[in-house]
Amino acid sequence: MAPYYIADSDLPKFLSWLEKRGDVYVTTKDDEGRVRIRPYSEAGQFTWPGVRSYQPLKPFFFSMLEEVAEYPSRESSFKESKPFAIVGASACDVRAVEALDRVFLEGDFKDPFYEERRKKSLIVSADCTDPLETCFCVLVGVKPHAEKGFDLNLSKVQGGYVVEVGSDKGKEVTAANTGLFRPAGEQHLAERQATRQKTLKLVEQQSREFAPPKPWQELLAKAYDDNTWAKNVETCVECGACLFICPTCQCFLLYDEKARDRYKRLKMWDACAYKRFAQVAGGANPRKHLVERFKHRYYHKLDYFPKNYGFEGCTGCGRCIVACPGKIDMRKVLKEVCR
């Protein structure tokens, strides 16, 4: 489908139209210049993000804490959700949603809570133009602009945006607003191409020193017993911040509690860094030591996940680097253990 163009002045009209269809969340910037995703009704306007938001998209689909069952009861905890749109998602976060889709929607059992919210979501991504120093998407097969996985994608150009349609849902919402979208012109596409090239180069340049000489899986196959893992884990305080902030971390636990005459089952985020995460009742624990749990994250993202789904479970968003109180930088760790 040929890309569209929407003028700066027409975008608010489109967002207002989206608001009639459901909730709308847009990127804004906080006092410290960080990109935040907030309800459009509060933010008042969409701000060009330039880079991934501070928080990932994960909580929109996979709640930090939610009730998934009550018993004994005929009632279901499953509830239909309202349609919603997220405008300004980064390419790496679009990739993260693709990763979570595979986990929660594939196989014999789908997670109905995740599925419902994914069905009701409209993801409008935005090309990165101002990568952070911690961005390394290009090292894990992601580009600073999304090529798939979005419903609509925005690229900032003079006077407006080039709008790429990536799904039937995207087609529907543009078709309902033909007055706002017109075919993108040659000069718009050329400008998009130039900006994308510039950003890509920037991320490539800052990632060069960490670039793997061979595919990650090949390198990690030989790195498990490397003696520098222990040194790299020294500043880890097992807080789990890297995992909770991670856009693809999927782990959760089921927790039951009493609620008057019945019981509720809650599903809440969990973290594989915690000592008893994999322990069984008899006491056996496959990852007793912190260094084993530390390695598990790297291997899950760059070896186990690709073995299951064919692409990296890390998107290179760099949030774990920013979140770590121990200043652990995934790029540096990988460079050292895979040297």
Added chain:
Amino acid sequence: MPVAGDIYKPILSEILEVIEESPAIKTFVLRPSEEIPFEAGQFMEVTVPGLGEAPFTPSSNPKVTETLEFTIMRAGKVTGVLHTMKKGDMVGVRGPMGKGYPLDTYKGKEILIVGGGVGLAPLRSLFLALTNRLDDFKKILFCYGSKTSQDIIYKSLILDQWQKLNPSKIEFRLSVDVGDPAWKGNVGVVTTVVKDLGLDMANSVAVVCGPPIMMKFATLKLVELGFPDNVIYLSMEKNMSCGIGKCGHCMLDEYMVCRDGPVLTYDKIKGKPAIWD
């Protein structure tokens, strides 16, 4: 498994009977409020209301669908409370989940079963499933070990009834780690009876279930005896929480044990770190 939105909701089940198997092991006979068909080796999550779930493989015959039996050792929080529950109490059951024993691929073969301790629970379900269609298999050699003769579970079955089923086709070898005057059988860990098998190795499969240390040494013994890695079926015990391949707790490298197992062949996990922990 309930459909649509109720994937995490347990099916209420009444405890019909509690059988004491050994000082630390009890069998719970349950009647679920709806039938839960399963295959031998698949597992279910049993809920103690308000406390939480723990994963167990049923020990009953998969042919029987109105009731389910779970043989459970007192080990942690959930099993601790389960052991205080009585006839008439209600628990929850969610499942079945995972992949069981691929019995169709065992057709025409000789089957070696090696069990230890409470690991006999899933093996009982397997054994009953095998006897449901005994003509399909050439031979069953069942080796079972427990700490002492007191710790043997299903005594009336394994010491008596099962031995009389079809002695020409089904052989039992029992062992206890520590002997006592009344025990006339073998004394030693179960691997001491896993020898001189008299099996046609080219046409055999082996099934192992028991505590981690026993699984490890039994597997090494089977490899030493010439069993190819891909016919050694191991019941892996991991922390299965969601049971549906999502929550990450039971990961064994790239495998979600709940989704890809709990029965896995040795070739898949050989050499991976900490498989026996």
